[in-house]
Amino acid sequence: MKMLVKIVLLVALCAFVNSTEPECSRFHYEEKTLEKMIKTEIYVDKIKSETEHMQQKMSEKMDGIQEDWKKTQLELKEANEDNEKAVEEIKNKVESLSTVQAVAFLAHNIKNKGPSDGETIVFSTTHFDVGSGYNNKNGTYTTPVAGIYMFTLQLCITGRRYIYFEIDTENGPILKGCFNDDSGSYDGCQTATTIAELGAKERVWIKSGSSSSGTDFWTQSTVWNSFSGVLISTVTK
Structure with missing residues (x-):
């Protein structure tokens, strides 16, 4: 009787081991896979954030360059207008000198x-x-x-x-x-x-x-x- 009980317990233990061991291995693999996916997603998000930050800085820099260019264009326009005005004044003075009435x-x-x-x-x-x-x-x-x-x-x-x-x-x-x-x-x-x-x-x-x-x-x-x-x-x- 005692021998029979030992045999039954041994068979049950083997059955239990045979039935649970694969389940533990599959859970461990899925956990590792999920962990890798989470890490990958975090890394991707980080890269995305850095990329967006870089794009923002580049955009701000381009805006600054465009603003400076617009300012430079305005200054060039004003300088050109001042130059034309000065040339016109000199021209008028020369013309006035050349047309002084003879007295x-x-x-x-x-x-x-x-x-x-x-x-x-x-x-x-x-x-x-x-x-x-x-x-x-x-x-x-x-x-x-x-x-x-x-x-x-x-x-x-x-x-x-x-x-x-x-x-x-x-x-x-x-x-x-x-x-x-x-x-x-x-x-x-x-x-x-x-x-x-x-x-x-x-x-x-x-x-x-x-x-x-x-x-x-x-x-x-x-x-x-x-x-x-x-x-x-x-x-x-």
Whole structure:
């Protein structure tokens, strides 16, 4: 009886071992496979995340490059516009310089050789007058246009004589001076030059000041007592 029980238990144990061992091996394989699948999925997700992150950075970098390029294009456009504007301004200035109105005059042959203090010195001969500004009857020059003018006065003084003078305007003198000849034996010519900014239709004349008594100026064919002027540049007034 006892032997029979042992045989039955041995058979049952063998049956149990034979029946459960394969089941344990299959579960272990499936577990390992699932573990590998999970690890693979995690790895794939990681790669995907890194790829998306890299794509995002590249996209941001490209956006930055595009933004910089747009800014550069705008700056280039503005620089080109500024350059064109500067060129146009220079062109206009050159054109304005090249089209400055020609204005100039020269008068000589002094009318009164011994003018009194405060008298306008009149030069009776108009050598040329571009702009028709000099009046050789009253000795006054009238500017035809507003601008920067240069005026020159030459007076030939009798020996041992002197005379004070002004190049005068309605707004006051633009030059004051004195010519004198102290050589004793010789007469001499002296010159004075000045510049002034004047408006259109402003009058300019030579005013005599105090002088030595007697004839102060001398004239002959080889010398000129003269008054001249020229427009250097026009201005807007």
